[in-house]
Amino acid sequence: MNSPYHASPDVSPEWNLADIVDQLRQSREIEHKIRYLDRVRELPSRETLVTVLDGLAATLFPTHYGRCRLTNDSIDYFVGNTLNATLNLLFEQVRRALYFSEAPETHDKQNLQAKAIEITRRFAARLPAIRSVLVSDLHAAYQGDPAATSISEVLLSYPGIKAVIHYRLAHAIHQLGAPVLARLISDIAHSSTGIDIHPAARIGASFFIDHGTGVVIGETTIIGERVRLYQAVTLGAKSFPADPDGKLTKGIARHPIVEDDVVIYAGATILGRITIGRGSTVGGNVWLTQSVPPDTNVTQAKTQED
Amino acid sequence: MNSPYHASPDVSPEWNLADIVDQLRQSREIEHKIRYLDRVRELPSRETLVTVLDGLAATLFPTHYGRCRLTNDSIDYFVGNTLNATLNLLFEQVRRALYFSEAPETHDKQNLQAKAIEITRRFAARLPAIRSVLVSDLHAAYQGDPAATSISEVLLSYPGIKAVIHYRLAHAIHQLGAPVLARLISDIAHSSTGIDIHPAARIGASFFIDHGTGVVIGETTIIGERVRLYQAVTLGAKSFPADPDGKLTKGIARHPIVEDDVVIYAGATILGRITIGRGSTVGGNVWLTQSVPPDTNVTQAKTQED
Amino acid sequence: MNSPYHASPDVSPEWNLADIVDQLRQSREIEHKIRYLDRVRELPSRETLVTVLDGLAATLFPTHYGRCRLTNDSIDYFVGNTLNATLNLLFEQVRRALYFSEAPETHDKQNLQAKAIEITRRFAARLPAIRSVLVSDLHAAYQGDPAATSISEVLLSYPGIKAVIHYRLAHAIHQLGAPVLARLISDIAHSSTGIDIHPAARIGASFFIDHGTGVVIGETTIIGERVRLYQAVTLGAKSFPADPDGKLTKGIARHPIVEDDVVIYAGATILGRITIGRGSTVGGNVWLTQSVPPDTNVTQAKTQED
Amino acid sequence: MNSPYHASPDVSPEWNLADIVDQLRQSREIEHKIRYLDRVRELPSRETLVTVLDGLAATLFPTHYGRCRLTNDSIDYFVGNTLNATLNLLFEQVRRALYFSEAPETHDKQNLQAKAIEITRRFAARLPAIRSVLVSDLHAAYQGDPAATSISEVLLSYPGIKAVIHYRLAHAIHQLGAPVLARLISDIAHSSTGIDIHPAARIGASFFIDHGTGVVIGETTIIGERVRLYQAVTLGAKSFPADPDGKLTKGIARHPIVEDDVVIYAGATILGRITIGRGSTVGGNVWLTQSVPPDTNVTQAKTQED
Amino acid sequence: MNSPYHASPDVSPEWNLADIVDQLRQSREIEHKIRYLDRVRELPSRETLVTVLDGLAATLFPTHYGRCRLTNDSIDYFVGNTLNATLNLLFEQVRRALYFSEAPETHDKQNLQAKAIEITRRFAARLPAIRSVLVSDLHAAYQGDPAATSISEVLLSYPGIKAVIHYRLAHAIHQLGAPVLARLISDIAHSSTGIDIHPAARIGASFFIDHGTGVVIGETTIIGERVRLYQAVTLGAKSFPADPDGKLTKGIARHPIVEDDVVIYAGATILGRITIGRGSTVGGNVWLTQSVPPDTNVTQAKTQED
């Protein structure tokens, strides 16, 4: 709401642009790694992905994230048109992302384009199933929070739901073969909710995160059904195995398995490839690096004194 | 800053839209709960609420959140016009929100409209009083942070102040009878500050939250005057009483009472309907589930080892 | 995606605007402190600063944050033009910010304008050096996260990198004499990443923050090279020395010194002017208020029980 | 392309706003006629009508005025969704316009709303027929202009076609009972093409206006099929009959009848309720106030001399 | 309504930018006249003037060009706030325009700024009087066009009224000493209405132009009260007296005087400093270069033949 008539300086200073531009060019050229990447001219666009995510949300829940005044006469036209526009945008983003994950020798335009169409088409076909799981998540949120008064309220104002919708879409994209795009979607959700779920994690139905700020769920985490988390819960790795050259080994299972019906309270930190048995409860601020059997109630050691 | 001339694919693929649209319709129809909600056609709009909040901030602090070049000649015109435009928008949002909180048998348009006018008018009348409390909060921030150099800096760049302004507006709207709207305002503040204050919580004057990411203040919390919190403090519920059917009982007092002049350091977790006596200090990372008398200094057990 | 044809109320209520406007004016006039500030008519603009930061990012990494389809023929024109437009905007924001940090007796327009030009010109001259350090940070992120697949992915989707880019720019502006502007930049980064780095902190090359939500790095913190932090780490002050009048003493060194090659895991809280010796590791959730010698491995006391 | 960092004045002058606002209020109050109209709070919106016209053009010619990349899979979703959104907007504009044309005693909201729905629904039902006539106009343009190279070129760059599309839509709205709206549409076309066709005029199929600037076609004009006009042709009234009180009598047939297959060249002025017989040609700059039989070739008197 | 996912080329061609940029620089430098003007860095902004004109229209006729839902409670706040914002913008445009019309030796910033304030303040003070004359124009339009059904319709859809509102504002600005700005306003009106009125012309009350495309009213024209024009009327100069050097003499009275109650029909061309006596009628397409006494009826020679 700043007006366009600020007082501003009387002068038009010069900034030695030519020198700085020259040094910046040299800086780009020195680093070969970065320069190489410069040749990939078309990166996925964060702004376009935000539009894609809004479009998918409108497609899945048209009366909440779409448009007012949808009628029986018009709702399918709205859904179909939004879906088409959104998939066309997504397809192009998938195509760009494939330059990152596919082997360089396959970087023929026709080939990547065909692959992007295939991925996008499969993703589209999964949307009804994704919607079904999201409905289970909505019910879990409504039933799990004493403060929730309706499912519409949950859809409109729960960051945990926003994070889960983004996760389920990102997970499908990750599985179908566009991991860079999936990471970008995770980061978009992270930025607006404070909840950081790696798209490769596997999470069952009826999942609910309350409040959520600071939650981190790592790449190889497996979560069962009807699990509930609170803010600042970490499901992380305990250590990063390195190969003999000291390089981190990528892709090893290193995050927890959380079985069905587990509740993990705020601030709990659970690290390593351990298993939290079904029906267990992990108390707030608990630090846990060993598996626990089903139906265990893990609480923090008596730590407060005065 | 993405340009409009990206290279994009040469083809216009088809996506089997008819099938997916059909399955999505079936998915909506199967779940009766969701379908019922579909009939409520006009949900509160998050985008409009953001405009309302900007307008209220401009009304309360016109030289900081409003417009440059306000003069004695013009400032009241700016405030009056902004207030009018903002209240008209708010009124409509209140009207929509009442469909959630009012009993269905009162859902006559004339009735809810009249109620929305009444709520909005009362809210408007409270704005000068809300402004006074916010000034006390500003002074608390300025005095409580050694790094603060002026009140203008606090207004411009402190997430804690942003969260408190949103909270005080949301709290008034909650009290006046539009709780769903109040929750939406909370979530807007939560998303941009990482601070999650339930609008039903009661918080006294001269309140300050520093840094703030991860702070959670629950629905039935009561906070006195001159209280200061740091990041990642939780004022939460210890357990959720369920009725004999296993359903959570809603609305029971289950969050802490924090009396005047208490300071709670980063990461402290305080759970349940306990009382932190006036003048007490709760140390960082402390886990507290029992009341403490006034002027207590609660610190964490010696937990670091090497 | 809300449509412009919502049903809305049939009435145009009146809101007693004159009364409220009058009370708000009185509220502004009562508080002398605030009223004084009203005379500073031109505050730095958060919206413009966001544009400045986007422009600087595009200048530093034109192929990632700038524009597609840059060629050898065109890239320097793009960089030069973006840099010029950005510096002109920044210069005006610096000029406004100087009213806060310069002594009132120097508030002559010509004087502050000349000073703002000087600061902006020096800042511009530092950009190539800032870029070099940021490249070291990028490599640190790529090497430090087993999940990272390319440097482009890091640039596009890592909140830690976004926070560090903002920090390094804010730090230069802080050093050159525009601290209020630097704080605003910090808060912009904090709002979108959940990472709160005071611009006065000093941080060495090859710095990496993973996940990052809830990280707080205080004003007088000193961090060496090749340091890695995880989410929710606090590098804070233990206490705030007050002068005999009870006022907080500002500017005293009160935050930790973290030497080269230290790793600090999620949730660790390190408070006070202590030193973490080079090569040390601080475990998750550790609470640390005393210095540790080089190569120490600090872990939490065994706290989990069941 | 003006940048946001213009130098601007150093002062914030006061403008005696209170005085001017007061005088403007008095000016409004003095004129009863104008004040009366003030009570009609909701006037049709020119901006919304422009959106409606764009939407209708996209519905009628989706591949030219709609969207690229329409496929058999998606085109009907696009057309249906655009049509629905457009009709909802139009319906509201019709409702507002009815306050002008309907007798005041019928200004009950429910009544006018029902009437607006009826008008909009009938208008929608006519769209396929309107499209058919427009296709005849397109062919007439393509065949009538030696410079035209394709029908797509005609659709994209002929002001005469734009004017005729607007006219045919405005005419249907005029016939169905919303004349004020129809006039607004005429003025929108007039502003961008220089062609002024009263929506009440009746114009047959295969109509073509070349160049078009300055063409005026009056309210009671009747034009047959396959008529072609050039720029600056006036089909106007010769005189305005007044009633005994000196007031103009409204609605009397006072403009020409132009029969089938007539061509009227640039600058010709044809006034009064006269008939231009079928197959006639009216030369450039001709001034004509009497009927001519079929197949007449009317040319200007030899007027150039040197 | 073009979508953002057009297919576009696969290549990023280079354009020899350096050569062309170099030649364009040389082209600028060769022409001294143009280069001199380059030093005037801040030209009036057409876009800002459009905003100013919208703001003035909203101030003068708030219920038609301003905002819906204005109440007695709010209308003066709306008018005052819009007026203030608009005058601040106008003031800056006046200041820029003065560099063109004031003698170069007065181009001291303080001096021109003070003059711009004075001009803007006087302009503001005239607005109520301008409004009164415009109300007379509105009534003239309503009474002069048999097709007009209400004054609201005239305000919303008559290009002649738009042109006259712009003219009366431009004329005041011209008289007060900012002729370049006045010309820009004329051109804005010309572009959207096809009516070209020089702002220096003097036009009495109750003025009406019907249809209007192609009307030209020259710099030294004087028009009395209750005059009515139709489309394509020219009130122009017959010849341009040159000084002995062959340069055109500027500012000499060279356009017609049109006395009260004259009607001039479409296409009439009236040239030179002649007088059309009060109450006369000039027929369509008439070519007139000599004065006519009052109450004359000028018609075209019988020119049509067949």
Added chain:
Amino acid sequence: MNSPYHASPDVSPEWNLADIVDQLRQSREIEHKIRYLDRVRELPSRETLVTVLDGLAATLFPTHYGRCRLTNDSIDYFVGNTLNATLNLLFEQVRRALYFSEAPETHDKQNLQAKAIEITRRFAARLPAIRSVLVSDLHAAYQGDPAATSISEVLLSYPGIKAVIHYRLAHAIHQLGAPVLARLISDIAHSSTGIDIHPAARIGASFFIDHGTGVVIGETTIIGERVRLYQAVTLGAKSFPADPDGKLTKGIARHPIVEDDVVIYAGATILGRITIGRGSTVGGNVWLTQSVPPDTNVTQAKTQED
């Protein structure tokens, strides 16, 4: 300036969308001609062309149509960057336009893309020469209009200059082989100035059109140097030769040749392949269909009577 809180209808009517969508589809399918064109999916975009034209104007006259505060330090960066962005956009539009003008058997994407690059590159190379001619036009306008006070005023507010800038750019594009694009540019200029110049016309340097509304200059017109036109001048075709089948023969020279130093006053109509000898003057409203020798003064027959 319409507010977003209009009252609107209480109902969401249904519009029988399925029926209308179905009929519209049938309407498209019946007309083979139109359906054929449907397959050309990517038409040139009028909106993008407007951006291209703004960019070219900014490149040619950066201080008037570009940006304030250009310095020696920055102006070439601005010009180079704007030129690059603009040429990239233009290239894509040229590529799309070639589908209209190139023979169908050449519609291979690679081929048309290469041709579009070639056309755009040649066009870019001509810009400095186009600028030189436009400077001659500017001087002609300044010297030809007694009301002009500076060349900046001419650049900012003369529709004739806008039309000529568009014409000279469109003409180059037409010559280089993208006629459909050239027509679109003509229509864009026509819409905002009322001046309709066919891009194939050939016009010499120092050309000036005053006022301009209604001017039409046909496809095969040839105009010499230092020619001046006033509003409503037509340089048109007298008749359209048809081939034996009755089809219009396209491309035959059928418009006037106007030699150097000719002045043509308002409303003159000059038709057919005739020659107006150098130095002649054609009076207002003259109707001319025969050649005139050099230095002729053509005036209208005495036509006014009373």
